[in-house]
Amino acid sequence: MSNVGIILRRELASYFATPVAYVFIVIFLVLAGAFTFYLGNFYERGQADLLPFFNFHPWLYLFLVPAIGMRLWAEERKSGSIELLMTLPVTRMEAVLGKYLAAWIFVGVALALTFPMWLTVNYLGDPDNGAIATGYLGSLLMAGAFLAIASCLSATTRNQVIAFIVSVVVCFGFLLAGFPMVLDMFAGWAPRFLVDAVAGLSFLTHYEALSRGVIDARDVVYFLLVIGAWLAANAIVLDMKKAD
């Protein structure tokens, strides 16, 4: 088995060895359901699709994904186990990937457990299941992007609270990059192309099309690039800040 696989398996097992996994999954499912039915007017809309369900995912992830990601490296630093991990014969990238993929799979499991929602719309009507599958893909990709940000920022500190707060702020910035709240910060002084570039980074814009069931390769590639870039940054942070 490859080193990534070995680290992934150890990490995943440790989620379920502590209450973290169960607390996260229960809260995620309860909130996802509550948002869909109460805030999303699932029944009142009278349409057999999962749009109200997917619409709230960015906001759920904004707080729940950094809560998973904050411990990835900060906890290793705090307990000193980072010294053990980094002196085993594995490369930095293998360690980063193993830990990241375990967390992503874990979020994926939580997401998959929302399947009763899918059963419900299929029972009530005749939805476009292809669109729903695309929505799930988009949701998983966006969760992965949030997680890559949280993983990288978690490597900068040994304090999980700091890792959490900074991750939420950065994720919030990426989420709303296409909206006036973020763009106005650049509009006053930055050249036009930079403002457009920032607008193009918006998670929400890229996610929206996917959540409606439109697969655009550019959106998928965008999320994969974001993940790749933050994980590469994660490895660099680990290299620069090995001790403390």
Place this chain on the structure above:
Amino acid sequence: MIETQKLTRLFGTLVAVDGISFSVAPGEVLGFLGPNGAGKSTTMKMLTGFLSPSSGTARICGHDIEADPVEAKRVIGYLPEGAPAYGEMTPAAFLAFIADIRGLSGDVRRRRMDEVVERLHLGTVLDRPIETLSKGFKRRVGLAQAILHDPKVLILDEPTDGLDPNQKHEVRGLIRDMGRDKIIIISTHILEEVHAVCSRAIIIAGGRILADDSPSALEARSPRHHAVCLKVDGADPAVVADRLSRLPEVAGVEDAGEGAWRALPAGDASLVAAIGELAAHAGWKVRELHTERGQLDDVFRAITTGEGAVT
């Protein structure tokens, strides 16, 4: 073979390790001695690839730790300071994880697992989370992890810290056994440990090597090396001290407490014979007469603080 050349590490403006060069051959058990903050742990962290040196190089069995870290780490077993582990795991799961990463499989894996569990007496705690174990067990889990793949190079940062005297004795036995064909580096500030396990000692303070010798050669640097302790009945202590100090072989006399005197040797000549003769001649009733080896403590203190006479 471990070779370091001018290994240096800065933390900001603080020089933690300052140009350390040494080499260690298989069969040697090297003890790093030094006061807290001397740079022992920092040196070990650089040897194991956890910290990058600010300058200088370290080669582990021919692999440069910076250029070829994974190959170098493969031949090293490392117990970091404080024996960190994944607290929520059981020792059984933790050792299985290490065995996977170290690429052990099949019979070898089963044999090595059984062997370390037995040698470190982990059998009773294999299925309890590591964070619930006592300090001694945690340390032994860390040791088990370090020796699991039977490494050529073993680097142990304070391996007996937190162990009770019996466990210390066992771990020292383990280190001595493994030291026959491996390169072992341990750090400690327990000086008796150096005697018990090390074939060579390096004293570090302020990031520099101050002494590099065998433990007995270090002891020989003590002014009390081969000093003779004498306690007699039925004689005026002042007279005894005076007579002792007039012997040509004696460089000085000091009060050893409880009515005993310690005569320090002037050269390599044996003091016992001369003092025995003196006592017989003067008709003293000798209660106690023994030669001292010299204390490593004295040498350590003298070297690291720059106080006291060291020849």
